[in-house]
Amino acid sequence: MRVLISGWFLQYPATGTGQYAWELLRHLPQARPNWTIGVAVPEGWSGSLPGGVAPVGVRSPRLPQDFQKLWFEQIALPRAAARWRADRLFVPYWAPPLRAPAPVIVTVHDLIPLLFPEYRASVGARLYTALVLAATPSVAHILTDSEASRRDILQRLRLSPERVTAVPLGVSERFTPRPDPILDVRVRTRYDLPPAYVLYLGGFDRRKNIETLLAVYTWAQDAIGDNFPLVIAGRLPEGSSRLFVDPRPLARAWGIEDVVRTIGPVAEEDKPALYRGASAFLYPSRYEGFGLPVLEAMACGVPVVASEIPALVELVGDAAYLLPPDDARAMAGALISVLVDFHLGQTLRERGIRRAAAFTWIACARRTAEIIEGV
Incomplete structure (x- = not known):
């Protein structure tokens, strides 16, 4: 054929x-x-x-x-x-x-x-x-x-x-929880990453819900902001528009710029190390056809806090903490729990790795x- x-x-x-x-x-x-x-x-x-x-x-x-x-x-x-x-x-x-x-x-x-x-x-x-x-x-x-x-x-x-x-x-075989000492150190240095961080990797169009992403840290910054700043990866838009949201002005207006870092575009070969270095992955999207970044994060052994929307419910099963996409306060509570409760974080890591292995x-x-x- x-x-x-x-x-x-x-x-x-x-x-x-x-x-x-x-x-x-x-x-x-x-x-x-x-x-x-x-x-x-x-x-x-x-x-x-x-x-x-x-x-x-x-x-x-x-x-x-x-x-x-x-x-x-x-x-x-x-x-x-x-x-x-x-x-x-x-x-x-x-x-x-x-x-x-x-x-x-x-x-x-x-x-x-x-x-x-x-x-x-x-x-x-x-x-x-x-x-x-x-x-x-x-x-x-x-x-x-x-x-x-x-x-x-x-x-x-x-x-x-x-x-x-x-x-x-x-999910590509590159996304794995196994450390790669050379790559991991190179990526941490290249993007000037903090010792521990919460990661968002995705687009900046309206459905990605960047407002809620940042609103989570208005609730969570006093508890975790200094130890776990929010790292936002991806090519930033040139200002907000009808279709895109620039997170930088919002972070300044809401007083959380000290705990939010934008690192710009990330090379494909660097993404596994960027995921592995994260303590949690935050993804409050309002709509997905699948949710590939969530799958990649789980494959790298990162606990996921995301929105409870049909595609992500189907994708993650019981391997992530899902909440309504516009409930920033509840997401902040879930994120704090994942970061400070070792047992909960470890449970989500193990479940995420097993769940991701089913998608090849x-x-x-x-x-x-x-x-x-x-x-």
Whole structure:
């Protein structure tokens, strides 16, 4: 079988979609060694690919970035599938072409553009959302990351249940509680990390609930702030907007800037050590399709305090402390308990490691391959 996969997000390896595409490309050749797997990549892309997959260059005219992506998805990718004689076309994010020469399988990680109006505030965002909605009914099958997302898809897109399958993501073998003395010391020095800290690693868009993240420390700073400052990792937005929240002005306004540190973007290879160095992981997101940072934290043996939302309830089981996403006072109490109660913290560490071990990329790839074959 000849399977062509869209590689647009390989250009953005730090995104969740980029990580998903990369890990599937690593593991699909193991799951189906008899397949011929091609990866459609924009012309001029100079990155490397895992073994067992072949690049298929895709030409696009010189256009602004947003229009380049649209051209790639709707024009260039179907043409490449026809030229390459693909038996299946797999798009690992929500952007199916309106027409394609082979059955299309698409992964809809979540329905954020439909569930949160601020994500489609611009005319371009509304038009793009309308386009993918129009193209979705013609796809052969939809994959998604969790049963929670599957329920959203069935409810909002009104598709028949047999056309939508939840395939949980995996966690890379790099995320482990086992110390790496050289890496751990290098990361602590590179990011000027305190001896102990609570970590937040994720985005800064509105659904990530940055206001509650900081509000937790307005309740907790007197008890734990000096010993366990909040370390916020990730590329910060240039000020707050309708879609993004900059934590720095809020920390100053609420008088907690002394116990909140922002360290900026973190290289992918440094993330395991950053997790391992944390005493707890705080994640008050209002909506997730899966919750990969939570899984990575658990795999590294870090106790997790997070929001009680459907995808995270499904993901963590009894391996994390979950509370309502807007109850900063309760989250502060949970965080203090995890940090000062050794038995509770150790219990969550052990449960998290066991729970994370159930999520592997090879299992994700095998189930994905079954769906691709089945259509």
